[in-house]
Amino acid sequence: MFAADALQDKTVLITGGGSGLGLSMARAFVGFGARVAITGRDADKLRGAAGEIDATGERIFTHPCDVRDFGQVEGMIAAAGERFGGVDVLVNNAAGNFLAPTEDLSPNAFNAVVQTVLYGTFHATLAAGRQMIERGRGGSILNIVTTYAWTGSAFVVPSAAGKAGVLAMTRSLAVEWATYGIRCNAIAPGPFPTEGAWQALMPTPELEREAKNRIPMRRFGEHDELTNLATFLISDAARFINGECVTIDGGEWLASGGEFNGYTRLPREQVKGVMRQMRAGESSPARHRRRDHRRHHRGHQLRLHRRADPYGGSGAGGVLRRPRRPGGHPACLPSST
Numbered sequence: 015m016f017a018a019d020a021l022q023d024k025t026v027l028i029t030g031g032g033s034g035l036g037l038s039m040a041r042a043f044v045g046f047g048a049r050v051a052i053t054g055r056d057a058d059k060l061r062g063a064a065g066e067i068d069a070t071g072e073r074i075f076t077h078p079c080d081v082r083d084f085g086q087v088e089g090m091i092a093a094a095g096e097r098f099g100g101v102d103v104l105v106n107n108a109a110g111n112f113l114a115p116t117e118d119l120s121p122n123a124f125n126a127v128v129q130t131v132l133y134g135t136f137h138a139t140l141a142a143g144r145q146m147i148e149r150g151r152g153g154s155i156l157n158i159v160t161t162y163a164w165t166g167s168a169f170v171v172p173s174a175a176g177k178a179g180v181l182a183m184t185r186s187l188a189v190e191w192a193t194y195g196i197r198c199n200a201i202a203p204g205p206f207p208t209e210g211a212w213q214a215l216m217p218t219p220e221l222e223r224e225a226k227n228r229i230p231m232r233r234f235g236e237h238d239e240l241t242n243l244a245t246f247l248i249s250d251a252a253r254f255i256n257g258e259c260v261t262i263d264g265g266e267w268l269a270s271g272g273e274f275n276g277y278t279r280l281p282r283e284q285v286k287g288v289m290r291q292m293r294a295g296e297s298s299p300a301r302h303r304r305r306d307h308r309r310h311h312r313g314h315q316l317r318l319h320r321r322a323d324p325y326g327g328s329g330a331g332g333v334l335r336r337p338r339r340p341g342g343h344p345a346c347l348p349s350s351t
């Protein structure tokens with residue numbers, strides 16, 4: 015897909031890089047030649063991930079930190095910069111989420127998610143952005159958001175509010191920091207199976223089936239599909255892409271919006287059969303009424319033409335058109351006139 019050295023000159027820092035999609039991105043970026051720093055709250059998890067990605071430790075660095083704490087984030091960015099000589103790319107992937115009826119949330123529950131998603135992203139962006147500006151070599155920031163950042167979604171209000179903020183930040187900084195050569199983009203993934211997301215968001219096989227059914231491609235994403243997109247967006251191949259949010263969801267969010275999209279969930283032959291019947295006028299009462307109305311008017315028009323025909327016939331040249339009267343189509347005139 016990409017040259018083995020596609021990210022050769024880059025140091026990439028990934029928040030939430032010890033598991034899930036963050037870990038998959040770390041593995042892929044190292045595979046394309048990058049030096050990668052991963053961060054998260056659990057030091058053991060980070061160490062395990064690093065050992066699996068690059069046992070030599072040459073191109074992987076770990077530093078535990080909670081993105082909700084700006085002091086910790088500053089320390090982590092500084093440490094990654096020292097280890098690799100600066101951060102070229104920041105991937106804001108760390109997130110927290112759970113399903114809950116909004117009326118049952120405590121203010122602290124809202125805070126826990128928004129602090130992680132929105133404040134965490136801002137903290138890392140601020141610390142890494144300042145370092146990028148100071149180095150004067152540009153850089154790139156990639157934010158992992160979600161399609162419900164713009165559609166909204168029931169039962170995940172703190173996450174939706176946080177991700178909407180992250181998307182607004184992406185677009186704002188794309189403009190503001192372009193002068194420093196820093197690009198800001200986002201990816202909005204649909205469901206990609208990870209242990210964390212599945213635990214938090216797919217509690218039963220029924221809900222998982224229902225989630226898959228919502229996707230027109232009838233499957234979940236595969237990690238390499240997302241890591242390929244992320245690799246492209248942070249690489250120099252995408253050096254003029256700035257302020258963009260790329261959706262990768264198999265068509266999921268569009269399918270839940272269109273008025274007739276629900277028909278795609280029925281067996282296709284059944285849907286086609288109904289549409290064929292409708293076209294033939296067999297199944298729609300409204301169509302029947304319209305057809306009867308048209309037939310009535312055609313008969314009525316013919317009677318008018320016959321009456322107005324000085325030659326009394328309908329042969330070639332024998333039909334005189336009644337002049338149009340203001341306010342009415344000739345076919346709609348009362349037959350007594």
Ligand code: COA
Pocket residue numbers: 109110111112113114118119120121122123124126127130210211214
């Ligand atoms: N429903 C309602 N409230 C919940 C909840 C749930 N499922 N889970 C936690 N809360 C509430 C807690 O009750 C607490 O509020 P309270 O103090 O008023 O009782 C508040 O949220 C904080 O809970 P705490 O256990 O201290 O959580 P935390 O500080 O670890 O933060 C997350 C919660 C979700 C942000 C945290 O677990 C996290 O970062 N998880 C990362 C993994 C993840 O979510 N992955 C999925 C990504 S899609």
